[in-house]
Amino acid sequence: MILLNLDKTSKLPLFVQIFQQLKKLIEENTLEPGFRMPSTRTLAEKHGVNRSTVYKAYEELWALGYLESRPGSYSIVRKRQKIAAGEPKSPKGLIPWESKSSEPCQLLHQAYSQLKYSFPRNLGSSVINLASLDLDARLFPVDDFRRCINTVLIEQGGALLKYGECEGYRPLREYIAARLRIHGITVNFDEILITNGSQNGIELILKLLTVPGSSVAVEAPTYSHVLPMMKYFQTNLIDIPMKKDGMDLDHLRQVLETQKPAFVYTMPNFHNPTGITTDQAHREKLLSLCETYRVPILEDAFEEEMKYFGKVPLPIKSMDRQRLVLYLGTFSKILFPGIRIGWIAAEKESIERLTALKRFSDLSTNTLLQAALNEFCRQGYYELHVKRMHREYRKRMTAAITALREHLSGFAKVSWTEPAGGYLIWLQLRDIRQDEPALQKLFLEHGAAMAPGQYFYAHYPASHSSEQPHYLHFRISISTLNEKEIKEGIARLGKALSQVYR
Ligand SMILES: Cc1ncc(COP(=O)(O)O)c(C=O)c1O
Structure with missing residues (x-):
């Protein structure tokens, strides 16, 4: 017993x-x-x-x-196998994941591992983070959003917890279509696909338009996370150099003519990483070139709403009579990146195909959050929040530019872009002997972190290399910092640079 x-x-x-x-x-x-x-x-x-x-x-x-x-x-x-939890873990499991993983995944993993060294992460609280392009959570309208989640749950209950429509929550698609009119874009709700952030949108567009071996024309430098993605899809990246006024269109013309890229990827507003905004003439010329060569444009409008210094030309999509522009929007850089809601606005036929691709990868974007976001927008909270962000970042960017002039203009070999909105400034350091990791270390020792320029290039120009040091870039982001932190961060950069240019 x-x-x-x-x-x-x-x-x-x-x-x-x-x-x-x-x-x-x-x-x-x-x-x-x-x-x-x-x-x-x-x-x-x-x-x-x-x-x-x-x-x-x-x-x-x-x-x-x-x-x-x-x-x-x-x-x-029963005779049972021992439970794994709590047992001493052997350093390696049975499966060699590196060799077992698919070749595209190996390329992706390597690309991200190489990037890791260069992007400052896990900084202590004493370091001012001018590297991150996250948002400042202190400005999040959390209470209003919580009320909206409650409202939609009370009103719609379980319907929001079922599988949602793959295209996205229809009232939100309708709201976005209406909102885009403010930016000069006329699309119907069925020309909009809701995505898990614009990152998901880029992935779907790569799936739509490329096969291994396709080429894609990208600005150089460009948004860093598209680089590993393109490796995964085994596409050839064609760099189109960025000039002061946007990508070099003469270079693009040659590329369109000789290499027939699957699409051209561009960020006309507050470009990541340079902060450059293209003018109307540049946008018209880019569109007309792509029309001539019948090549789609992926217009990444990640900071479209951050036009806090006033007039910025309308998106390329607003002039897109031939419907070759796939316009990518997101709530990540104006409201909350964590809700992962973005969208693609494009011709219905392409949206239908993109929807098929989305269906097989994740069925849909989170319906509850889409409904809460729709409520947030319809209640007028979104408009109020955008206005607040404009007031706030007008002050913050002004503080950043003033601080740069105060602390860095004494260095003849240092220059920077002064953006028309958004969060980003591109710093150029000329005639520099140190390489990027050494400089990054120096900045960190002075209590400031920036994103190194190398991070944003598929092919790092020789003029940046340590064999032939000539000039280097760093990206400054003010997105997570208040005025005081920005001023202090830039003052620290000034102190660090005084050791470089003695
Ligand atoms: C240029 C650009 N595009 C797209 C994204 C992705 O944003 P999300 O997926 O959060 O919408 C980012 C994020 O930083 C970005 O900088």
């Missing part, structure tokens, strides 16, 4: 005590595999506990594979 030691005064529930003691007896082999357990009634009577208490303990043992039970029969002790 099994004898258990139960303490009825203990805070540990009786069924847990029974479970733990039986488990121990089985693991020690006191109860061997094949042993017929007493019935729940017998064990309960023996120990003066309720039968359901023993039943619950048996259920736990069964769930963990210690008992085998057949309907209407006794439970039998």
Whole structure:
């Protein structure tokens, strides 16, 4: 007979005590595999506990594979594999994941591993982070958003927790279509696909338009996360150098003519990383070139809403009569990046195909959050928030530019872009002997971090290399910092640079 030691005064529930003691007896082999357990009634009577208490303990043992039970029969002790948790972990498992993983994944993994060294992460609180392009959570309208989540859950209940439509929550698509009119874009709701952030949008567009070996024309430098993605899709990147007024269109013309890229990827507003905004003439010329060569444009409008210094030309999409522009929008750089909601606005036929691609990868974007966001926008909170962001970042960017002029204009070989909005400034350091990692270390020692320029290039220009040091770039982002932090961060850069240009 099994004898258990139960303490009825203990805070540990009786069924847990029974479970733990039986488990121990089985693991020690006191109860061997094949042993017929007493019935729940017998064990309960023996120990003066309720039968359901023993039943619950048996259920736990069964769930963990210690008992085998057949309907209407006794439970039998099972021979089971040991549970992995808690055992000392061997340094390597059985599967060699590197060689087992697909070749595209290996390329992707390598590309991200190489980037890791250069992007400052896990900075202590004493370092001012001018590298991150996250948002400042201190400005998040959390209470308003919470009310919107509650409202939609109360009003629509379980419907929002079912599988949602792959194209996205229709009222939100309608809202976005209406909002785009402010930016000069006329599209119907069915020309909009909601995505998990614009990152998901870029991936879908790569799937839509490329096969291994296709080429894609990108600005050099460009948004860093598209570079590993292109490696994964085994596309050839064609660099189109950025000039002061945007990508070099003469170079692009040659590329369009000779290499027929699958698409051209561009960020006309507050370009990441340079902060450059192209003018109307540049946008018209780019569009007309792509029309001539019948090449789609991926217009990444990640900071479209951050036009806080006033007029910026309308998006290329607003002039897109031939419907070759795939316009990528996101709530990440104006509201919350964490809700992962972005969209693609494009001709319906392409949206239908992109929807098919999205369906097989993730079925849909989170419906509850889309509905809450729609409520947030419809209640007018979004407009209010955009205005607040404009007021705030007009002050913050002005503070950044003023601080740069104050602390860095003494260095003749240092220059920077002065953006028309957004969060980014591109710093250029000329005639420099140190390489990027050395400089990054120096900046960190002075308590400031920036994103190194190399991070944004597929092919790093020779003029940046350590063999032939000529000039280097760093990206300054003010997106997570307030005025005081920005001023202090830039003052620290000034101090660090005074050691470089002595
Ligand atoms: C230029 C650009 N495009 C797209 C993204 C992706 O943004 P999300 O997926 O959060 O919308 C980012 C993020 O930093 C970005 O800088």
